[in-house]
Every structure is written in structure tokens, then in C-alpha cells.
Amino acid sequence: MSRKFKPWRFQSLFIVRALAALVIASIIFCEVLLAQENEIGESRGQYLGFHVSSGIDSYREDLLVPLGFHGPGISLGGNYTHRTENNSIDIRLKLGMGYLKNRYSHEAWALALEIRPSWIKKLAVHQKYGELWGGICIPLQMNNLYFESWDDAHLYWLTAHSLALATEWQKKISQKYKAMAQMEIPLVGWVSRPPTYRYNKQDALNHLSFHFTEPNKSLHFETLDDYRALFFQLLFKREMRRSLLNLGLEFQYNYCRNPQKIWGLNTSILLSYQWRIGS
Amino acid sequence: MKSIIMILIIALTFTGLALLIRCVSDAPFKFESAIVPEQLNDGWQVASPEDVNINQQALDKIYAAFISEDQYFNAKSLLVVKNGKLVFETYCRSPRDRDRFGHVQSVTKSITSLIFGIVKSEGYIDSLDETLYSIIPDKFPSDVTKQSITLRHLLTMTSGLSFDNNVFSVEIYADKPSDPIKYILKKPLYANPGEQFYYRDCDPQLISYAIQRLTGKTEQQWAKERLFESLEIRDYYWDSDHKGTTMGAHGLHLKPRDMAKIGQLVLDHGRWNGSQIVDSTWIAVATQKQIETLFQTKPYVYDYGFYWWIVPRWQAFTTWGHGGNFIFVVPEKEMVVVMTSMPDVDDDVVGTKLDDFEELISPLLEGS
Numbered sequence: 001m002s003r004k005f006k007p008w009r010f011q012s013l014f015i016v017r018a019l020a021a022l023v024i025a026s027i028i029f030c031e032v033l034l035a036q037e038n039e040i041g042e043s044r045g046q047y048l049g050f051h052v053s054s055g056i057d058s059y060r061e062d063l064l065v066p067l068g069f070h071g072p073g074i075s076l077g078g079n080y081t082h083r084t085e086n087n088s089i090d091i092r093l094k095l096g097m098g099y100l101k102n103r104y105s106h107e108a109w110a111l112a113l114e115i116r117p118s119w120i121k122k123l124a125v126h127q128k129y130g131e132l133w134g135g136i137c138i139p140l141q142m143n144n145l146y147f148e149s150w151d152d153a154h155l156y157w158l159t160a161h162s163l164a165l166a167t168e169w170q171k172k173i174s175q176k177y178k179a180m181a182q183m184e185i186p187l188v189g190w191v192s193r194p195p196t197y198r199y200n201k202q203d204a205l206n207h208l209s210f211h212f213t214e215p216n217k218s219l220h221f222e223t224l225d226d227y228r229a230l231f232f233q234l235l236f237k238r239e240m241r242r243s244l245l246n247l248g249l250e251f252q253y254n255y256c257r258n259p260q261k262i263w264g265l266n267t268s269i270l271l272s273y274q275w276r277i278g279s
Numbered sequence: 280m281k282s283i284i285m286i287l288i289i290a291l292t293f294t295g296l297a298l299l300i301r302c303v304s305d306a307p308f309k310f311e312s313a314i315v316p317e318q319l320n321d322g323w324q325v326a327s328p329e330d331v332n333i334n335q336q337a338l339d340k341i342y343a344a345f346i347s348e349d350q351y352f353n354a355k356s357l358l359v360v361k362n363g364k365l366v367f368e369t370y371c372r373s374p375r376d377r378d379r380f381g382h383v384q385s386v387t388k389s390i391t392s393l394i395f396g397i398v399k400s401e402g403y404i405d406s407l408d409e410t411l412y413s414i415i416p417d418k419f420p421s422d423v424t425k426q427s428i429t430l431r432h433l434l435t436m437t438s439g440l441s442f443d444n445n446v447f448s449v450e451i452y453a454d455k456p457s458d459p460i461k462y463i464l465k466k467p468l469y470a471n472p473g474e475q476f477y478y479r480d481c482d483p484q485l486i487s488y489a490i491q492r493l494t495g496k497t498e499q500q501w502a503k504e505r506l507f508e509s510l511e512i513r514d515y516y517w518d519s520d521h522k523g524t525t526m527g528a529h530g531l532h533l534k535p536r537d538m539a540k541i542g543q544l545v546l547d548h549g550r551w552n553g554s555q556i557v558d559s560t561w562i563a564v565a566t567q568k569q570i571e572t573l574f575q576t577k578p579y580v581y582d583y584g585f586y587w588w589i590v591p592r593w594q595a596f597t598t599w600g601h602g603g604n605f606i607f608v609v610p611e612k613e614m615v616v617v618m619t620s621m622p623d624v625d626d627d628v629v630g631t632k633l634d635d636f637e638e639l640i641s642p643l644l645e646g647s
Contacts, residue, residue, distance in 0.1 A: 058303035064621075065352075066306035103305060104352070106628055150353070153448065153623040198623075199516060201382065201529055204453035263303045 046278035047081040053250060055268025057098030057110050059143075062260040063194060064150050069108045073098030073266060081274065085122070088133065088168075092116040096266070106149035111211070112266070114141040116231075118166045118184070130171030130179075137166035137184045139231065142215050143254065143264055154203045155194070157215035158254055158262050160227060162189035176239055180248075184231040190219040191227050196259040226257045233270070244274040309346050309354075309371040314338070316358075316368035321536060322511045322552070326364035333359070337642035338367055344639055346371045351639065352629045353602055353621035355381065356535040359643065360543055360615040365536070380515055380532040382622040384600035387517075387531040388483045390541065392586035394501050395434070395486060396549075396561030403493045407431040414489050418460045425464060428472045430489065433482040434585040435570040441469040442481040447528075451484075455521045460488050476570050476583060480528035483586060484520075487527030498525035509556045510544065512537040529601075535619050542606040542615030545587075545596075566596040566608075581633065588633065593644050603631025609644065616640050 057073035060066060075096030082089045098110035120135030138161070145156040164186040172178045192215055204210040235248035247270070254264040316325040328335050338359070344350065345357050346369075355376050359367035370376040398404060411433065412419050412426040419426055425440075432438045442463060456462035463481045470477070487498045494501070499517045502525075507515065515537065518530030533541075540551070545566065549557035565585035574581045582589035587596045590607075597607040603620030618639075624630040631639075 060303045060305075062306075065308050067308065068303040068305050070303070104349075106352075106625075149625045149628045150621070151623040152625055198382070199518065199532070200452060201518065201526075201623075202448040202452040204449075206449050206453055210453075265303050 044083050044085065044279070045276045047083075047244065047274040048078070048277050049081070049244070049246075049272050049274030050076070050078045051094075051246075051270055051272030052076055053096075053268040053270035055250070055266060057096075057100060058263070058265040059098075059100065059108070059110055059145055060261075060263045061145055061147065061156050062262065063156060063196065064147055066261075067102040067104075067106075068263075069100035069102045069106075069110075069147070071098055071100035071108075073110065073112075073268065075112065075268065079272070079274070087122070088118075088120050088135075090116070090118045090120075092118075098266075106147075108148060108150075109146040110264075111144040111146070112142065113144075113212075114139060116140070116184075120166050120168055130169055133168040133170070135166050137164040138162070139164055139184065139186065139229075141229075141254070142212070144211055144215060153201060153205075154198055155205065155211065155214060157192065157194060158256055158264060159192040159215040159219065160186070160189045160222075160229065160254065160256070161191075161219065162186035162227070162229065164229075164231075173236075178237040178239065180233075180235045180237060182231075182233040182235075186227065186229045187224065189222050189227045189229070191222040191256055191258075192216060192219045193256060193259055193262070222256065222258070228255045229253060235270070235272075242276045244272075244276075246270070246272040246274070307348070309348050310373075311346060312369050312371055312374055314342055314367055314369045316365040322540065323365045323536060324363070326362075326366050328361075328366050331361040331364055331366055333361055333366055333643070337645075340642045341640060342369060345369065351603070351620075351631050351635070353624045354618065354631060355621065356617070356619045358535055358539050358615075358617040360539050360617075362613050363543060363547075365539065368535075370535075376619070377535065380534045380537075381604075381619055382529070382532050383538065383598075383604045383619065384529045384602060384622045385480075386533070386538065386598040386600040386604050386606060387526065387529045388586040389598040389606070390502065390506070390531055391483045391486055391498065391527045392434070392565045392584075393506060393541075393545075393557050393561075394490065394498050395585070396557045396565060397501060397505050398490050398494060399561060400558040401494075403490075404430065407434065411485060411489060415460065415492050418458070418488075419464055420461075422468075424468060424471060428485075430486070432472045433486050433489075435583060436476050436478050436482050437470075437473050437570060438479065438482045438485070439468040439470045439472045439474065439477075440464070440466045440479060440481050442466045442479055444478070444480045447480045447484075451520055459520050459522055459524065460485070476572050478573075483527035484524070485527075487525050491524060497523065498527060506556060509554060510537070510540045510551055512540060535617055538604075538606050538619065539615055539617045541598075542608050542617060545606075546608050546610060546613065546615055590633070590637070593637070595644075597633065599633050601626060601630065603636060605633070605636050607636070607640065612644070614643070616643065 054074045058070045060068045077094035079092040094114045096112035100108040116139045118137035120133040123134045124132040140161045143158045164184040166184045168182045170180040230253040232251040235246045238245040250268050250270045252266040256262050318325045355372050356370045407430045411428050428438045490498050516532040518526045544551045548559040549562045566587045568582035568589050570583045572583045588599050589596050594611050595609040602622040602624045605618045607616040
């Protein structure tokens with residue numbers, strides 16, 4: 001059976017990465033232009049919010065088959081933020097789900113659960129370029145994968161509880177609008193992955209607790225050499241009297257080398273609303 | 280100016296992130312691999328196709344289809360034995376698959392059949408028409424119809440017990456009922472025993488337990504002592520339920536070359552290296568049609584022996600493990616063909632069913 005050319009098989013990673021770098025450089029350039037026109041803004045206080053996001057999820061699990069599974073994803077979540085003049089504590093909770101297919105239309109499902117507590121401190125303020133914050137984050141992430149076509153009896157997962165560097169840049173771009181970019185890069189992680197070989201015919205997939213306990217067993221220490229991740233969020237915030245309306249983009253990358261490679265990539269548009277609940 | 284910049288930012292960001300998705304790109308999952316078997320000290324003699332009069336072109340055609348990434352997605356290995364010699368052997372996902380075992384799913388049932396034959400020839404079983412109730416009365420509910428289930432019914436998947444295979448796996452492995460055998464026998468009947476073939480994992484599981492109760496040894500112990508040691512099968516794994524009963528329908532993990540030994544044993548009427556391992560009479564009846572199956576319409580024209588599938592088209596019989604795990608025996612051609620595949624796939628989408636496998640190896644079966 002001959003293979004037909006399919007545009008989505010285009011895999012020139014060099015070009016893809018070069019274009020991505022160009023895009024990111026353009027964003028930074030535009031941000032600098034914007035920064036020159038505006039002044040620094042603030043939204044201090046305690047906020048409670050929720051978010052909904054939708055985008056594209058991609059995973060490749062080499063324990064099973066080195067094929068990328070891509071598809072639409074949706075997530076819901078909430079957050080609590082307490083921001084003072086110089087410090088900010090943020091706790092985010094997210095539950096996401098994705099329906100994925102590979103190039104043959106073989107189906108899979110992804111379930112993501114994460115909690116991201118972070119603490120950042122104001123590091124620098126520039127009249128033109130905005131504020132730079134930095135600190136730490138402890139992302140607790142669980143990505144469960146259900147490859148229905150390739151293995152309907154077992155659960156696959158990438159669980160990572162990590163210690164990450166967190167940075168934030170924010171800039172008021174008009175009286176009511178603010179731009180904010182957040183980035184988190186894990187330095188070390190406690191990672192859990194499925195076993196290389198399955199002796200059991202059937203996982204307890206009919207038990208809800210299994211989906212949360214099993215991926216958190218056998219956590220082991222991994223450094224940047226074996227586990228890499230990136231979280232990036234670009235938000236445009238509209239400040240209202242006692243609330244914030246946020247629209248932005250979220251990008252998340254996860255990679256682990258053991259026992260076989262796995263990649264996860266989530267790109268989504270995010271809409272969130274935050275109520276000011278205290279000062 | 281500002282809104283143009285904003286639009287530009289958003290457009291570029293979308294484009295960039297969409298392009299980044301391609302970072303999770305596909306890699307090859309099948310590879311060109313050697314097809315000439317290596318002579319090892321594992322009980323197999325190797326030979327070239329010409330030595331045993333096999334058409335090399337037929338093998339080439341099979342190999343090309345086998346390593347295609349657009350079909351037989353989950354395939355791992357393919358072996359051909361002719362005249363007792365290994366003549367073709369290939370591993371398309373990893374050459375290491377030669378030396379590691381894999382779950383062979385319902386191939387286990389066919390091994391259960393062989394073990395049953397050994398146990399029967401040892402005198403533990405007088406007749407296939409003995410009722411299961413007479414062996415394990417303590418496990419039965421007070422249902423007279425169920426008490427009429429015989430060993431023959433269990434061996435031909437006609438017990439009538441209504442226990443879907445997917446549910447069986449989940450309930451036995453995950454739910455772990457306190458007494459799995461009682462749990463199976465409590466299931467309702469879809470038909471009276473002996474009336475209707477219905478492919479069920481629970482029937483071989485009851486056979487496995489019957490062997491254990493009759494002999495005081497698990498099926499796995501019987502296999503180790505009386506089958507695997509004789510065939511020099513040393514590296515395998517066989518799962519049991521949480522009460523220690525060997526899984527009779529699946530759970531056996533074997534290496535491809537060892538599967539071929541099972542095929543050669545059955546081809547040789549139960550003999551291996553001159554020793555009678557399994558009673559030849561049992562082999563003969565187990566690999567003959569015992570029951571009509573549900574698969575009587577094309578392309579599934581298969582009958583069923585005692586846990587062996589009968590393929591009249593080629594005058595062959597075979598094991599058939601979920602995903603595409605086969606030990607295909609063609610007595611007329613003195614040939615055994617083994618295929619192993621990843622075992623837990625959706626057969627309708629990714630897996631290799633028996634008719635697909637027949638299509639794959641048909642150049643070999645049609646040729647001289």
C-alpha cells in the first residue's frame with residue numbers, strides 16, 4: 001500500500017522552530033513598542049477567579065507508538081491571587097480534557113489535572129518597559145492518556161511535581177488594559193511514568209480512584225536532563241471596578257525521557273474572570 | 280497604530296503556537312529488519328527458504344506488507360517454520376523482540392487445551408462429558424441447569440454463561456471478587472449449556488480451575504513441568520487471578536520462537552525431539568471441528584475445536600490472540616507461521632484479525 005502525501009506530515013522541525021522563534025521575537029518587539037507608549041499599572045489585592053480555555057493538545061507516547069496524537073482540548077479552572085506592592089501569591093487549579101487523533105485517525109483521550117502554587121516578588125520596575133517579577137512555582141501536574149485504539153486496557157501518564165523558576169512581566173498599556181506574560185521553567189521534578197512492560201492484562205480503569213492514585217505512584221527524582229517543561233501565558237487584562245477580565249494565550253510543554261520518551265504540548269486561548277475579594 | 284500592533288501580536292502568537300504543535304511529530308514505528316533467522320542454541324534448526332522449497336518471492340511480498348506502516352499497525356514479529364526448520368524471522372518494531380516475551384492473549388486458550396490433554400492422558404479425567412459440578416460442587420449455585428455444564432461445553436465455549444470478555448477482564452482483574460470461580464458461576468445463562476457457541480474467557484478459566492482442583496496443581500505448574508521444560512521454553516510469564524488460579528483464557532506471555540515450538544509440537548501430533556509431550560489423540564480432536572462458530576459468513580469461515588480455531592480454506596488450524604497473535608499450523612504444507620503483535624489494541628482499528636493475517640500470508644499458502 002503506497003503512502004500518499006499528506007500536508008500534516010510535514011515535519012521539517014528546523015523550519016517550524018525557526019518560524020516559532022521569529023514569532024516570539026516579533027511579539028517581544030511589539031511589546032517593547034507598546035511599552036514605550038504607556039505607563040506602569042497595578043492591580044493589587046486578593047482575587048478569586050475562574051477560567052475556561054480551549055485549544056489544541058498534542059501528545060506522543062513512545063512507550064506505545066511514536067505517533068503524535070493531536071486534537072481539540074478544553075479546560076476549566078480557578079485561581080486565587082493575593083498581590084501586594086512587592087509580592088504575589090497565586091494558586092491555580094486546572095482540569096483539562098482533550099480528544100486526540102493520530103495521522104490514521106486512531107483515537108485517544110487526554111486528561112490533565114494541575115495545581116500551580118507560586119510566589120513571586122517584584123524584581124525591577126522600568127517606567128517604559130514595565131515590571132519584572134520573579135520567584136518560584138511548584139507545579140503539580142498529572143497528564144493521563146487513554147490510547148483507546150492502541151491500548152484499551154491500560155493507562156498511560158506523565159505525572160510531574162516540580163520546582164520551577166517563575167517569572168512575570170506586566171505592563172499597563174492603557175487606562176483599562178494591562179499586558180502580562182508569565183513563564184515557568186521547572187528545574188527539578190518528581191516524575192512518575194508507566195512501567196516499560198505491562199504484566200497485567202487490565203488496569204482498574206473502571207475505578208475512579210485508580211486514575212488519580214496510580215499516576216502518582218513511583219515518583220522519582222528527575223533533573224532537566226530527563227524532564228523538561230515550560231509554561232507560558234500571555235494575558236491581556238481589562239481592569240474593572242472590582243474585577244479583572246483576562247483574555248490570553250497559554251502554552252505548555254512537557255517532555256520526559258524515561259522509560260521511553262513522551263511529549264505533551266498544549267496551546268489554548270484562555271478567558272478568565274477574577275473578583276476582587278479583599279485588599 | 281496601537282490596534283494594528285495588537286492584532287499583529289495576536290496573529291503572530293497564534294501562528295507561532297500553532298506551528299509549535301508540529302514539534303510533537305511522528306517518528307517511524309516500523310523498521311527494515313533482518314529476515315534470515317540466526318542459529319541459536321534454543322532448539323531450533325534454521326534453514327534457507329530454498330532448502331525447504333519455499334518461494335522467496337512469496338516471502339518478499341509478505342515482508343513488504345508486514346513492514347508497511349499503513350497496515351498491520353501493531354505487528355511485532357513474523358516467523359515461518361517449514362519441515363521443522365525456521366526459515367524466516369523478522370521483527371519490525373525492534374530486533375530485541377526476539378529475546379523478550381509478550382502477552383499472547385487468547386493464544387493462552389490453545390495452551391490450556393494442550394495442558395488439558397496432558398492432564399486427561401494422566402487419567403485425571405475419564406470423560407469430557409463429566410460435569411463441572413462433579414468436580415467443584417462447592418462453587419456452584421443451586422441452579423440445576425448450570426450444574427449440567429460439562430467439560431466439553433467449557434472446551435467448546437458453549438457453557439451458556441453470560442459473561443462478556445471485556446467485563447470479565449475488568450471484573451476479575453480490577454474488581455477482584457472474593458471467590459472468582461463462584462463469581463463466574465453466578466453469572467446468568469444466555470442459553471442452555473451446549474446449545475450455542477459464544478466466545479467467552481470464563482469457560483477456559485473454569486477449565487483451569489478444574490485442572491487445579493482435580494490434580495492439586497495449577498495449570499501453570501503443569502505447563503512448566505510437562506510442556507515448557509520439554510520444549511526448552513524457560514523465559515515466559517503466566518498471570519494468575521488474585522486467588523492463585525492460572526488464567527486459562529489469557530495472561531500467558533511468550534517469546535515468538537517459543538510460540539513456534541508450540542506450533543511445531545501440534546503439527547507433529549504432540550511430539551517434540553522424539554518425545555511424546557501431548558497425547559496425539561487429544562491433538563487430533565482438539566484441532567478438528569467440534570462446534571460451529573458464529574463466524575460462518577465470509578470472510579470469517581472458521582470452525583472451533585477445543586480452543587483451536589479451524590480454518591477450512593487452508594486445511595489449517597490456529598491460535599488467535601487479540602491484537603494479532605497467531606500460531607498458524609498448516610499440516611498439508613508442514614508449515615507453522617507465527618505472528619506476534621501488540622496485544623491490547625482495538626482489533627477493528629489497529630489490530631490484525633485472522634482474515635487479515637490470512638491475507639498477509641496467503642502468498643505462502645497459495646505457493647508450493
